[in-house]
Amino acid sequence: MSGSAVLPAAEVRAVPSAFDVAVLALARDLRLAFRKREQLIQPLAFFAIVTTLFPLAITPRLAQLREVAPGVLWVGALLASLLALEFLFRDDAQDGTLEQYALSGRSLTWLLFAKTAAHWLLTGVPLALVAPLAAGALGAPAASLPSIIAPVAVGTLALSLLGAIGAALTLGVKRSGVLLSLITLPLAVPILIFGARATELAIAGESFVAPLELLGAFAVLGLTLAPLAAAAAVRISLE
Amino acid sequence: MTWTWFHRLGSPPHIYRLATRLTPWFAWPAALIIVAALYGGLVLAPPDYQQGDGFRMVYVHAPCAWMSLMVYTTLAVASAVGLIWRMKVAYAVAASCAPIGASFTAAALMTGMLFGRPMWGTYWAWDPQLTFELVLLFIYLGYMGLRSSFDDPQRADRASSMLAVVGFIDVPIIHFSTTWWNSLHQAPSVLRFGKPTIALPMLIPLLMMLLGFTLYFVAILLVRLRGEILRRERSASWLREAIVS
Numbered sequence: 001m002s003g004s005a006v007l008p009a010a011e012v013r014a015v016p017s018a019f020d021v022a023v024l025a026l027a028r029d030l031r032l033a034f035r036k037r038e039q040l041i042q043p044l045a046f047f048a049i050v051t052t053l054f055p056l057a058i059t060p061r062l063a064q065l066r067e068v069a070p071g072v073l074w075v076g077a078l079l080a081s082l083l084a085l086e087f088l089f090r091d092d093a094q095d096g097t098l099e100q101y102a103l104s105g106r107s108l109t110w111l112l113f114a115k116t117a118a119h120w121l122l123t124g125v126p127l128a129l130v131a132p133l134a135a136g137a138l139g140a141p142a143a144s145l146p147s148i149i150a151p152v153a154v155g156t157l158a159l160s161l162l163g164a165i166g167a168a169l170t171l172g173v174k175r176s177g178v179l180l181s182l183i184t185l186p187l188a189v190p191i192l193i194f195g196a197r198a199t200e201l202a203i204a205g206e207s208f209v210a211p212l213e214l215l216g217a218f219a220v221l222g223l224t225l226a227p228l229a230a231a232a233a234v235r236i237s238l239e
Numbered sequence: 240m241t242w243t244w245f246h247r248l249g250s251p252p253h254i255y256r257l258a259t260r261l262t263p264w265f266a267w268p269a270a271l272i273i274v275a276a277l278y279g280g281l282v283l284a285p286p287d288y289q290q291g292d293g294f295r296m297v298y299v300h301a302p303c304a305w306m307s308l309m310v311y312t313t314l315a316v317a318s319a320v321g322l323i324w325r326m327k328v329a330y331a332v333a334a335s336c337a338p339i340g341a342s343f344t345a346a347a348l349m350t351g352m353l354f355g356r357p358m359w360g361t362y363w364a365w366d367p368q369l370t371f372e373l374v375l376l377f378i379y380l381g382y383m384g385l386r387s388s389f390d391d392p393q394r395a396d397r398a399s400s401m402l403a404v405v406g407f408i409d410v411p412i413i414h415f416s417t418t419w420w421n422s423l424h425q426a427p428s429v430l431r432f433g434k435p436t437i438a439l440p441m442l443i444p445l446l447m448m449l450l451g452f453t454l455y456f457v458a459i460l461l462v463r464l465r466g467e468i469l470r471r472e473r474s475a476s477w478l479r480e481a482i483v484s
Contacts, residue, residue: 165405169398173388183381183402186374187409190416197420218412229405232322236397 018107022114025101029118039087043080043123044130050076051134062139069138070199073152074192076134077127081156082184084123085163086177088115089234093171102238112234113227116164124156140203151198151208154215158191161222168233190218249326252477255468258461265461269454272447279444287441293357298444300354302452303347304368307375308410310340310456314382315407318400330396331471333403334386335463339456341379347372367421371414378406392471 016024033040054072055065065072092098092115101111131152132145140148166184170176194215201208247253280298287294314336321329351369352362363369385402389395472478 162409165401169385169402170388172391172394172398173385176388179381179384179388182377182384186377186381187406187413189374190409190412193416193420214416221408221412225408229401233398233401236394236401239394239397 018110021106022110025111025114026118029115030121033118033122039084040122040126043084044126046083047076047080047127047130048134050079051137055138066139066203069135069140069203070196072138073131073134073148073199074155074196077131077152077156077195078159078185078188078192080127081123081159082163082181084119085160085167085184086180088119088164088167089171090167093237098171098234099238102235108231108234109227112164112168112230116160116227116230119164120157120160124160125153127156128153135199135203141205144203144205147202147208148199151195151202151212151215154212154219155191155195155198158215158219158222159188161219161226162187162191164230165226165233168230168237171234171237191215194218249324249328251328251331251468251472251475252481254328254331255465255472255478255481258465258468262458262461262465265454265458269451269458272451272454276444276447276451279447280441284441284444285438290358293354294441296350296354298448300347300350301445302448303343303350304372305449306452306456307340307344307347307372309453310336310343311375311379311403311407311410313460314340315403318403319407321396321400322404327471328468330400331464331467332460333400334396335460335467337379337383337386339459339463341376341383343456344372344376344379348376365421367418370421371417374413374417375410378410382406 051072054068058068059065089098092101102108104111128149132140132148135148136142136145163180163184166180166187169183170180173179194211198208198211198215201211277298281295284295286292314333317329317332317336320326321333348369351366351372355364355366355369356362359366382399382402386395386399389398469478
């Protein structure tokens with residue numbers, strides 16, 4: 001833990017709530033990530049490269065690219081987020097932090113929720129902010145670009161939550177990257193469908209409330225259940 | 240007293256004997272019903288007025304598709320029972336279910352493609368049901384991949400069971416989303432045999448096939464379960480006694 005999450009003495013006596021502990025864990029994860037910047041930048045660079053590959057592979061004509069832009073964006077975002085998921089619990093499992101979390105007597109569910117939230121803030125939100133640029137490069141009209149942020153932000157949140165379960169389940173597995181994709185991607189099909197549809201409508205300048213709400217519903221389901229499942233999965237992996 | 244039967248389900252020797260005894264009681268009715276239903280479906284049922292004889296693929300395709308979900312439900316329920324009551328036999332049931340379910344799903348996909356050729360003029364169309372079956376196959380493969388990647392069988396059991404339960408919540412959502420997805424892109428292509436217009440001589444063999452396939456699944460499950468118990472209990476003393484006697 002390198003002393004970064006030591007509680008002030010007064011708070012120890014007051015017994016911080018599960019939520020306070022989760023905020024501390026979140027702050028720790030964010031601080032660690034900003035000290036190791038390559039982990040922040042790599043998913044974004046990956047996303048940029050994947051997005052660049054499509055015009056090279058399909059066609060440079062913007063009119064055609066505009067049609068496939070939602071799919072390209074979402075496949076890229078899904079893979080970039082998944083790439084980062086592999087490291088969601090990996091370092092903490094190796095140096096024993098996760099074990100200490102589990103033994104601390106605090107709610108492991110809340111702690112993992114904090115870690116998942118950190119993952120989303122560190123990969124999902126930057127991806128959502130970069131997605132309009134990529135969409136613009138793929139021929140989406142400039143007026144539609146701001147509305148692309150919301151679907152990607154909500155979709156990556158749902159994906160972080162779903163992926164946290166997969167990352168926790170594959171903790172004990174060597175070279176888990178491919179396995180993590182194999183178990184997470186089929187379950188992420190609804191995110192892809194609703195997300196790509198919302199983006200498609202956003203690029204076309206139409207109302208994308210319906211798919212965004214479905215995406216939000218999936219994210220809310222993840223918010224309520226995924227940390228519980230991830231906590232159970234981490235306990236299985238630590239045994 | 241009333242719960243004795245439930246607790247006995249947790250005992251591998253009891254289940255092993257029970258599975259041995261019950262297998263023929265499922266296998267034979269399954270064989271008889273499937274043969275009768277095939278005769279009813281392939282010979283007795285009249286050809287469809289639109290699809291001709293091509294519709295008869297339904298008698299294999301629909302039961303396979305039905306079983307792909309039914310087996311996943313069994314798998315998820317067994318997994319949940321295993322996680323909640325720490326029941327070894329339930330994990331063995333879940334482990335036995337996965338390859339059966341994956342095979343049914345693959346069969347549903349293949350028969351669906353053979354069905355698609357005369358109906359749609361192409362083997363593969365991104366029909367929502369067919370796409371859903373494909374995703375379901377990936378889910379089965381992911382489950383089996385996760386299970387086989389652990390060295391410790393107990394961890395494999397618990398981790399894969401967790402995944403099965405998570406998948407069970409997600410599968411209806413995937414089904415809904417694929418249906419919703421395709422209805423946006425194109426009108427539901429060609430046939431939906433589930434409509435109430437299906438004639439009785441066509442429907443009865445279909446229902447018999449569903450029953451026959453379900454019984455067949457139980458029979459295969461019992462056989463696989465015995466194999467699974469043998470493998471897991473290979474060093475147990477009851478097994479030595481059972482084999483020697």
